[in-house]
Amino acid sequence: MPDTPLPDAHDPGATARADATATDAAVPGAPGSAEALASRTATELPPGEAGTSLGREAVRRVVRDPLALFGAFLVLSFVAIAVFAPWIAPFGPNDRVGAVTPTNIPGPSAEFWFGLDSLGRDEFSRVIYGARQSLLVGVVSLLMGASVGIAIGLLAGAFGGWVDAVVMRLTDIMLSIPSLLFAIGIAAVLGRSLLSVMIAIAVVNVPVFIRLLRGSMLAQRNSDYVVAVRSLGVRDRNVVIGHVLPNSMSPVIVQGTLTLATAIIEAAALAFLGLSGTDPAVPEWGRMLAETQRFLASAPHLAFFPGIAIVLAALGFTLLGESMREALDPKYRR
């Protein structure tokens, strides 16, 4: 198209064209500005790095936050303790290593760091082994709850309409039941076993994930880039899977971390109420607390150490989750 200046005095294009001629040289090839512009952007990146994804960027920001680091430290210690329990614990979880009577339960000492429990077993070793149970219940129930929740939330968010309406009403009903009560009910119906505890905690978390993913997808559905992708004729299925879903996952990832914390607490609560696995030999923080009740007056340390363990594990996941929420939230991005 010829770029002839208009003869007329009414020519508001004059300003724009003046700029055009000034920067004409800047478009490709010319060494002036385009390349300079690019190299300026390039200097902001770590050398030799082609692309920093949202995930890597988030990791970088988590690492800079001391609270997040503390949370990550707790989580890593928790996982390490659970995995390497047999090597860390000085005694087996069921070894009767000392003599106890109901009125004389020794407290912490140099030999037994956390003291002995009511059956003469080493409390420290039992707390260490207890981490395995908590981690197992937390991770498995999270995986079950999150995968079912994400699948249903994806359907609701992608289809909308009556599918969405039905799913959301059912979700509302599930969320209206207090979660612990709900979990107790499910665990009671399924019978006393480790699996039923996991299922109970998973079911309680399903509606949380459904609602989160669906809301997050709804927010993305009318965003500019979705309209832009649709304007290219991309199929709806690919728009949802390739564009909407990846943008909707960050709140779900955050919720997953926070859910681990609540799952650990809920698992302890169910065990405390006597709904966990049937094998009393397997150390379990919640059940350890429950067994301690009779000896609270004579051996308060038996309540203290498992309690602290539950708190630290839950705190670690909560701190990490909260700082991930900030790291993944575009609003906090510089």
Place this chain on the structure above:
Amino acid sequence: MRSTVTGHAGGPRPAVDGPLLQVRDLSVRFTRKGRAPVTAVDSVSFEVAAGRSVGIVGESGSGKSVTSLAIMGLLPKRGVDVAGSVTFDGEQLLGMSDDRRRALRGAEMAMVFQDPMSSLNPVVPIGVQVTEVLRRHRDMNKAEARDEAVDLLRRVGIPEAQRRLKDYPHQLSGGMRQRALIAIALACSPRLLVADEPTTALDVTIQAQILDLLRGLIADTGTALVLITHDLGVVAGMCDDVHVMYGGRLVESADRHELFARPEHPYTHGLLASVPRLDSPRGEPLTPIPGSPTLTRPWTTGCAFEPRCTRAQPDCLGSAPLMEVDRGHGVRCRHPYGVPEPVAVVDPNGERA
């Protein structure tokens, strides 16, 4: 710079007989339960021939973006009534099947959006976003699409295109993002490009680069362009024909030279007068159009621009003025500039209620 953009895969296509895009009496009404329906676009008609560029100018809220979305078929289905006719190469677009439309979109007709940051998916690398459309419409495999994407990015002036494929949108500057967006839109050599305020979110210097790029690409490929903008400067540099939109209707249509030489509608006049000029003395105040676009009367009760018009007369009320076309220059006004006005004796006491 023209030379860097030649050799586009599709090459210039032969011009078809008649207009490529024909919009006839396009109306868009937003209907919501429990609320009065809003008519955003009202009987808009225009056409674009292959290789021509048409500008649609108006303030925010004049219905220009809704017009572009209606042409592309991107308006939501629920709560929106689209009436009239939009034909592309003789094929009716309104009421077309979703499959056929998706086959056209991106391949035959594409769109460039206003805000390059929000129009690119923030969590998907640029390269994937470019190759996606190539693989969808041109049946390329991964490697072919990748090579083509590098070529496309290079053609729109993105340096180190190979390396940029892995970059995420936030790692590119605003101008680079808009270049990437243009590369995506032009990936399949569409015959029609709708650009909705393609430069509004950019710096002035970048604006000029992007416009130059668009101009070059269009000249090379013979793509028809519909340019939506509020910037008369952009129109003056880019468009063959200009349509001025107000309150959902076209109020003036003419070719570029005619429109800038002899604006007839008071609104067009006001728009031109409100643009700052380099050759006017410093410190001279701008001449804005009084009021705001919200100060609009429904067309059914008279001229929508009447509340803000400096030339309003009592007969501007009652019914909407018609589009009067004289030698290709259409104007929807009872008292346009340029026509010798009968000397009206205005009653100083009660001219406007």
